[in-house]
Amino acid sequence: MAYLFPRLLPKAASELRDEYLNRSVEYLRERAGLSHPAMFYAATGGIRLPQQRLAALREAVLTCAVERGYPTKPGRRQAAGFDIEVATILARDSGIIPAEAVAGDLWACLSLVVLPDVAAWRFQDFHRDRVLGTDVTRHVFGRLWWRAHLLYEEEGGREDLYASLSVFGEAAFDQIYARRTSIGGSPHLVRAIVRVWQGLDVPSDMERALLRDFLKRVLRLNAFMSFDSLPPEVLDQELEVLFRESFAATAGTPVAA
Incomplete structure (x- = not known):
């Protein structure tokens, strides 16, 4: 209600x-x-x-x-x-x-x-x-x-939400929600970003720069791709590619899975 x-x-x-x-x-x-x-x-x-x-x-x-x-x-x-x-x-x-x-x-x-x-x-x-x-x-x-x-996903449990909330700190969420008309306004996309980020081995001192570069790439791709229409597994694959491109641009080496 x-x-x-x-x-x-x-x-x-x-x-x-x-x-x-x-x-x-x-x-x-x-x-x-x-x-x-x-x-x-x-x-x-x-x-x-x-x-x-x-x-x-x-x-x-x-x-x-x-x-x-x-x-x-x-x-x-x-x-x-x-x-x-x-x-x-x-x-x-x-x-x-x-x-x-x-x-x-x-x-x-x-x-x-x-x-x-x-x-x-x-x-x-x-x-x-x-x-x-x-x-x-x-x-x-x-x-x-x-x-x-x-x-939050209805089919997920309390622990699932706990785990997702602990992935990013306030500064990272600020970067995502600042783009709320494109990225931060789509729970489907944000959940996928969290899922993919959890599977990457990202050095802590690179997180802010890597996320900033990655979100720019998502925005560019968003101009001609409907993320909300993609099944989770397909969306995850697309985001993994972008994350690896961002890591290569930020660090000069591929990120380990």
């Missing part, structure tokens, strides 16, 4: 963000809630999310943080584990649909009303992009929903 999630008016979001700057996680936990005078819902498209489901979402995300040391600042491994776990929750259990997920004010409501303490725990600087939803691909929770949405 498609639910309408609560949203937060931009002016109120900015005021809350300013108020919460430099506040402790413990302070923000006391301010967390399920309602706010500036909350609103889209006029059409579904049923308003029941408050008990919003409360359950907060509890699930908070539990993920607590398991990784909340309220103490997380280390890199803890933060990465939190991101993967919450991405899975948002994709599988939240009920957020793509038409809602593009709304920055939805994510602002989650990070500033429902989960301000967790948002501050994950990103201590409370940067505008992380909490206001001005750039969904950088939002503390919005970026996780979009990653999982691109990788």
